[in-house]
Structure formats: structure tokens, C-alpha cells
Amino acid sequence: MAITSKLKPEDRKLLIEGAFEAKKGTYSPYSKFPVGAALLTSDGKIIKGANIENASYGGAICAERTAIVKAVSEGIRSFSGLAVVTNVEKPISPCGMCRQVLREFVSLKMPILLVPANYPSPSDDETFTEGGVRETDLDELLPDSFGPEELELPRGE
Secondary structure, X not given: OOOOOOOOHHHHHHHHHHHHHHHXXXXXXXXXXXXXXXXXXXXXXXXXXXXXXXXXXXXXEOHHHHHHHHHHHOOOOOEEEEEEEOOOOOOOOOOHHHHHHHHHHOOOOOEEEEEOOOOOOOOOOOOEEHHHEXXXXXXXXXXXXXXXXXXXXXXXX
């Protein structure tokens, strides 16, 4: 039996659909690894992002960071969920850099949906929610993380 999502069913549906839609905007000619991300704002808006690559490689930006940068640059700083999808038929997690950027702006307990490309897919893995989605949060993905509040701690000379 799969675990139950922490998100309302309608929010979960919006996030997953948004991630698949976002993936259509990818520019990934080098890695050939398209990624779509959808970020749910606290007021119910979906902000989509796709990975955008560059011939210099270092100039590439992941889908998750595209979504968060779009939102933050528009003044949005409160989020309720994130969904990420690739073309791989298993849930794929955000990279370390994306996890750290997310750490700056989202709650450690905000639901993160890692969606398989063949969603909805059956799964007998009890750690997945409906449709083969792995639901996690930033605290699990980035344990013992360093965040903005650490910069406020007292320091010696």
C-alpha cells in the first residue's frame, strides 16, 4: 500500500501536470536529459521551469532553479510544493545545487514530488504515493543543511 500524499489531491494534480508541461520547454541538446519542474506558491499559482543548457556547460540552469528564480524575481517567496519530472521511468531527485538553492526559499518540510516519466505507473513500493511518485521533502533530500539562519548565529573573532 502506497503512502498518502501530504498535498491536497487538486494541488498534487496541478503540480504533476505543471512539471510535465514545463518539461516541454527544455533546451537540453547536450545532456539530452530534459527536466521539468513546477513550484506551487502558497496562493495556489504554479510556476514552471525547464532545464536550459548552454554550450559552455557551466552556464546551464536546472529546471528547479529556473522555477525558483522565476518566482523569486517576481517577488514570490512562499511555496507549498514542488514536482520534478524527467524522461526516466523512475523518480529522479534534484541535484545538489538545486537542493541548496531551494533551501534558501522553501520550508524543510515542504512536499517535493519526484515523478516518473511513465506517470501514472503502478508501484508495489510502499515508499511511493499514487502513480509511482516518490514524495519527499527538502529535509530528507538535504540533511544537516546550511541555511540563511546559520548566518545569524553568533561568531567568535
